[in-house]
Amino acid sequence: xxxxxxxxxxxxxxxxxxxxxxxxxxxxxxxxxxxxxxxxxxxxxxxxxxxxxxxxxxxxxxxxxxxxxxxxxxxxxxxxxxxxxxxxxxxxxxxxxxxxxxxxxxxxxxxxxxxxxxxxxxxxxxxxxxxxxxxxxxxxxxxxxxxxxxxxx
Amino acid sequence: xxxxxxxxxxxxxxxxxxxxxxxxxxxxxxxxxxxxxxxxxxxxxxxxxxxxxxxxxxxxxxxxxxxxxxxxxxxxxxxxxxxxxxxxxxxxxxxxxxxxxxxxxxxxxxxxxxxxxxxxxxxxxxxxxxxxxxxxxxxxxxxxxxxxxxxxxxxxxxxxxxxxxxxxxxxxxxxxxxxxxxxxxxxxxxxxxxxxxxxxxxxxxxxxxxxxxxxxxxxxxxxxxxxxxxxxxxxxxxxxxxxxxxxxxxxxxxxxxxxxxxxxxxxxxxxxxxxxxxxxxxxxxxxxxxxxxxxxxxxxxxxxxxxxxxxxxxxxxxxxxxxxxxxxxxxxxxxxxxxxxxxxxxxxxxxxxxxxxxxxxxxxxxxxxxxxxxxxxxxxxxxxxxxxxxxxxxxxxxxxxxxxxxxxxxxxxxxxxxxxxxxxxxxxxxxxxxxxxxxxxxxxxxxxxxxxxxxxxxxxxxxxxxxxxxxxxxxxxxxxxxxxxxxxxxxxxxxxxxxxxxxxxxxxxxxxxxxxxxxxxxxxxxxxxxxxxxxxxxxxxxxxxxxxxxxxxxxxxxxxxxxxxxxxxxxxxxxxxxxxx
Numbered sequence: 108x109x110x111x112x113x114x115x116x117x118x119x120x121x122x123x124x125x126x127x128x129x130x131x132x133x134x135x136x137x138x139x140x141x142x143x144x145x146x147x148x149x150x151x152x153x154x155x156x157x158x159x160x161x162x163x164x165x166x167x168x169x170x171x172x173x174x175x176x177x178x179x180x181x182x183x184x185x186x187x188x189x190x191x192x193x194x195x196x197x198x199x200x201x202x203x204x205x206x207x208x209x210x211x212x213x214x215x216x217x218x219x220x221x222x223x224x225x226x227x228x229x230x231x232x233x234x235x236x237x238x239x240x241x242x243x244x245x246x247x248x249x250x251x252x253x254x255x256x257x258x259x260x
Numbered sequence: 261x262x263x264x265x266x267x268x269x270x271x272x273x274x275x276x277x278x279x280x281x282x283x284x285x286x287x288x289x290x291x292x293x294x295x296x297x298x299x300x301x302x303x304x305x306x307x308x309x310x311x312x313x314x315x316x317x318x319x320x321x322x323x324x325x326x327x328x329x330x331x332x333x334x335x336x337x338x339x340x341x342x343x344x345x346x347x348x349x350x351x352x353x354x355x356x357x358x359x360x361x362x363x364x365x366x367x368x369x370x371x372x373x374x375x376x377x378x379x380x381x382x383x384x385x386x387x388x389x390x391x392x393x394x395x396x397x398x399x400x401x402x403x404x405x406x407x408x409x410x411x412x413x414x415x416x417x418x419x420x421x422x423x424x425x426x427x428x429x430x431x432x433x434x435x436x437x438x439x440x441x442x443x444x445x446x447x448x449x450x451x452x453x454x455x456x457x458x459x460x461x462x463x464x465x466x467x468x469x470x471x472x473x474x475x476x477x478x479x480x481x482x483x484x485x486x487x488x489x490x491x492x493x494x495x496x497x498x499x500x501x502x503x504x505x506x507x508x509x510x511x512x513x514x515x516x517x518x519x520x521x522x523x524x525x526x527x528x529x530x531x532x533x534x535x536x537x538x539x540x541x542x543x544x545x546x547x548x549x550x551x552x553x554x555x556x557x558x559x560x561x562x563x564x565x566x567x568x569x570x571x572x573x574x575x576x577x578x579x580x581x582x583x584x585x586x587x588x589x590x591x592x593x594x595x596x597x598x599x600x601x602x603x604x605x606x607x608x609x610x611x612x613x614x615x616x617x618x619x620x621x622x623x624x625x626x627x628x629x630x631x632x633x634x635x636x637x638x639x640x641x642x643x644x645x646x647x648x649x650x651x652x653x654x655x656x657x658x659x660x661x662x663x664x665x666x667x668x669x670x671x672x673x674x675x676x677x678x679x680x681x682x683x684x685x686x687x688x689x690x691x692x693x694x695x696x697x698x699x700x701x702x703x704x705x706x707x708x709x710x711x712x713x714x715x716x717x718x719x720x721x722x723x724x725x726x727x728x729x730x731x732x733x734x735x736x737x738x739x740x741x742x743x744x745x746x747x748x749x750x751x752x753x754x755x756x757x758x759x760x761x762x763x764x765x766x767x768x769x770x771x772x773x774x775x776x777x778x779x780x781x782x783x784x785x786x787x788x789x790x791x792x793x794x795x796x797x798x799x800x801x802x803x804x805x806x807x808x809x810x811x812x813x814x815x816x817x818x819x820x821x822x823x824x825x826x827x828x829x830x831x832x833x834x835x836x837x838x839x840x841x
Contacts, residue, residue, distance in 0.1 A: 178777050189733070191726040193773050197780060198722045223377060223594065224722030224743035226754060 108172040108183070114213050115234025116168045121209070123160020127153050173232055175246065178254065180220060182230065194230055198222045199251040204240045205231075216240040220247060261326035261337065267367050268388040273318035277311040284310025327386060329397060332404055334374060336384045348383055350404040352376045354595030357563035358394050365560060370394040373563075374401075375595030377745060398564050402550045405566060445796045447551065448610055448621065450542035458539060458612040459532035461580040467531035471523065490518050539611050546796055551591070551609065565607070567792065569593045571720050571746035572755065573626050575618060575713040582711060587618040591625065592746035624795030626715050631703045633694030633713075639735045640693075640759035645686030652678035695740075695757035697771055700779060702742050704755040714755040718775035719783055720744045726769045728762070738765035742772050 131153040138144040163186055172183040180194040203219040210216060216237045220230045235243065287310075288303035320340045327336045334348045355375040364370060369388040376383045386394075450458070475482050487499040495514040496507055507515065540557035547564070554562040570591045577587045589610040596607075609625070610618050619630045652675040659672035688708045696703040702721070705713040725741040732738060741756040757768060 179773055185727070188727050188729040190728075191769065193724040193769065195721075195723070195773065195776055197777070222722045222743075223745040225745065226723075226725065226741060226743045230723070 108174045111168065111171045111173075111232070111234035112215060112236055113168065114215055115171075116164050117213050118209060118215065118234070119164030119167060120161045123164055124157050126160060127156035130156055168234070171234070175243075175250070180230075180247065182232070192230060194220055194222060196247070196250040196254040198224070199247060202244045202247045202251075204237075204244050206237065218243050218247070261328045261335070263326055264322065264386060265367075265369055265389050265393075266322075267369060269319070269322035271363075272322060273315050276318035276321075277315035280314025280317070281307050281311030284308070327384075329400055334384060334397075334401075336386075346384065348374060348376060350401050353401050353405075353566075354569045354593045355563055355565055356398045356401055357561065358391075358398065360391070360560040360562075362558055364388055368392075372397060375593075377594035398552075399547075402548050402564060402566070405568065406549055443547070444552075445546045445799075446543065447546045447792075447796065448544040448613075448617075450539060450555075450611055450613075454612050455536060455539055455542070457584075457586065459535040461578065461584070461586065461612070462531070462535050463578075464531040464534050467534060468523070468527040470530060471526050486515075486519055486522060489522065490515050493518065539608075542608075542611055544609055546792060553608070565591060565593060567625075569595070570625070571716075571744045573622055573715040575622055575630070575715075576710060577615075578710045579708075581612065585615050586612050587615045588612050589618045589622055589625075592744075594745040620795065622715065624792045626701055626717065627791035628698050628701050628715065630713070631696035631698050633696045633703060633705050635694050636690055636759050637737070637761050640737060641687060641690035643686075643731065643735055643737065643759060644689045645683045648682035648686045648689075649679050652676060652682060693758050695760065695768070697768065700775075702755060702772060702775075704742070704757050706756070706758060716742050716744055716755045717779070718772065719779040720746075721772055721776045724769050724772045726765055728765075732759065736762040738762050740765045740768045740772070 131149055134144055134149045134152055138146075138149065166186045167184070170184055170186060170189070174181045176193075178195055178197075180196070180199075182190075182192045182194070184190055184192075200221045200223055202221070204216055205219055206216040214237070215233070216235055217231050217233045218235060218240050220232075222228060222230070232243070285303060285307040288298070288306035291298045291306075292300045292303055317340060321338075324340050324343070325336075325338045327334065329335075329350075332350050334350060334353070336344075336346045336348075338344050338346075353374050354377055355373075357373040357375070359371045359373070360369070361371075368391050370391045371388050372386040372394045373382045374384040386397075389397075483500060487497070490499050491497045493514060495518070496503065496511050499515055504512070537557040537559075539555050542555040543553070545552040545554075549567050550564040551567060552562065552564050554560070571594055572592045574590045574592065575587055576590065581587060587610075588608065590607045591609055592607055610621060623629055655675040656673055659669050659675065663669040663672040685708075692708050692711055693706045695705065701715050701717045703713060703715050705711065721742045722745055723743045725743060726738055727741070728738040737759045738761075739756055739758045740760065741754050743754065757765070760768065
């Protein structure tokens with residue numbers, strides 16, 4: 108099983124900090140205009156949310172694994188709810204590599220695999236180095252094309 | 261390239277002329293009145309101008325809208341300013357739906373909608389063309405698909421099979437197509453008795469909503485009706501909102517109960533009326549490789565569901581239906597966009613019938629007997645009981661806290677009385693859930709109020725998702741979902757085996773994956789089931805004049821008489837052994 112790049116933790120922790128900051132800003136606004144909460148509580152809120160987010164990010168990274176198996180892409184992920192997904196190559200419609208602005212900042216990229224399903228319609232593998240992402244996308248594309256060939260027997 | 265029927269243009273032009281004319285009128289009123297920018301007379305210029313522009317746009321739209329069905333492609337060119345040229349390969353078309361409102365029925369017109377997988381709206385709508393043209397398009401799509409699959413030259417069918425096998429219904433319209441037409445077999449027909457039963461046992465959320473919105477408009481009638489009933493039952497002589505404070509408690513209670521009862525009754529009657537207009541004359545035919553449905557009292561709906569495109573088959577029984585031994589059957593394709601209104605009804609194969617009929621048809625459609633589902637482990641029941649008990653316990657805890665620290669609440673522990681109820685609910689949820697792994701399909705059942713059994717052929721599985729929440733992990737349970745491209749699963753209708761043992765879940769995950777591959781390969785080799793044809797054959801003794809098997813179907817597939825269960829339909833492949841692991 109392949110793991111994802113540890114740098115993705117920076118990304119996820121950063122996201123958690125942003126969420127904590129937004130929540131704190133809301134709390135400050137409430138404190139200012141509605142009922143008083145007190146700076147101590149707001150500070151604690153910021154800290155707790157950021158900390159929880161950071162712990163979640165680390166656990167999430169540790170849990171994230173994927174594998175190119177014989178006939179399917181297999182993914183293991185999720186902290187609170189653990190999810191294992193199999194995406195058979197025959198079902199792959201198309202694949203993308205995506206690099207958002209923040210992802211580019213930490214030098215990472217994601218691969219998105221699309222199927223026609225309704226629940227698992229797009230499956231994202233985050234935290235890949237750009238070269239690996241491109242390689243993986245091409246590998247998946249080939250596997251998808253091949254699997255179709257095998258079926259036509 | 262063909263154009264729509266001119267009548268539709270007339271309607272469309274009038275419609276647009278009216279709406280833009282009205283816009284011109286109101287714009288003129290605004291500009292002359294409050295804004296005082298133009299003299300009053302300009303209203304009389306703006307309104308006709310709007311109508312003229314609207315009408316011209318309608319005409320332009322009519323002339324710009326052309327469609328053509330040729331070379332296996334449906335091409336639709338449309339748009340006046342935003343021009344669009346759309347090509348839809350016929351083999352990609354999922355459903356073809358034909359709708360006819362009362363006015364269209366008078367003029368012999370029909371609206372045809374073509375659905376493909378994906379996309380957020382109907383891919384092509386022809387509004388409107390003649391019924392004959394609509395039926396021709398429908399059968400052209402069906403026969404193209406058949407030709408495409410069997411790679412046989414069109415017209416490679418003997419004529420006598422065509423004439424003999426066809427039942428007598430609808431001959432007038434049937435004769436219009438000179439292309440070969442497959443035999444048409446009545447698969448299911450909703451009897452009047454079943455229609456009425458369906459109306460009584462099904463509930464439509466639209467009905468109470470309509471009444472809630474409608475009552476303010478018919479306030480006086482509603483109030484008088486309520487008054488009469490209440491006073492006849494010994495309550496206050498007149499009922500009105502202003503008098504409410506003067507009522508005694510029993511009077512108030514009586515009025516309340518009567519009002520609720522009347523509301524429920526009205527909703528029920530209206531719901532029944534909706535159901536009857538929707539499902540009146542419901543019938544399903546088996547034509548070639550399509551299911552053709554037709555239904556509707558005022559608005560007539562018909563359409564085709566290609567058997568090839570069916571993703572899942574669902575048996576649904578609500579509480580009342582189950583009590584009286586009824587069930588309903590639906591099939592899902594990937595055609596409809598999520599949340600499109602008539603989706604439920606369009607996919608119905610049997611709106612309501614006795615369980616045996618429904619199961620027989622489901623068996624024919626899936627080539628598998630309705631499975632005895634495997635129940636869940638004992639600890640899942642505990643999980644549900646605990647989960648449902650949490651709510652009353654939480655409420656009690658809150659009340660207790662308030663009682664202790666703020667205001668005294670008498671009987672704060674009363675919600676605990678709900679705990680036994682929660683346990684019963686937990687047990688019911690547990691006993692209604694289950695799954696089964698069959699030869700060619702996966703079955704998942706759930707739901708207490710509406711028990712739903714979803715049958716997913718392995719070769720339709722898109723992804724397999726295995727999930728374990730924190731609470732499930734504590735009990736080493738997991739849920740396994742077989743995701744398909746069917747749109748019904750967007751409405752919470754996944755085929756999921758809930759809360760099964762972790763090891764079972766892992767096995768199930770692997771089974772779904774490997775069966776997907778083996779069944780896909782088997783299908784590529786042409787091992788297709790013909791259970792539906794057999795089902796039809798078994799039923800055909802009702803028409804004794806009909807010829808035997810061979811003429812019921814046409815094409816080389818039957819030339820060697822090889823349409824048995826599990827048999828292949830492409831004679832050129834020699835290997836007919838069903839593939840098992």
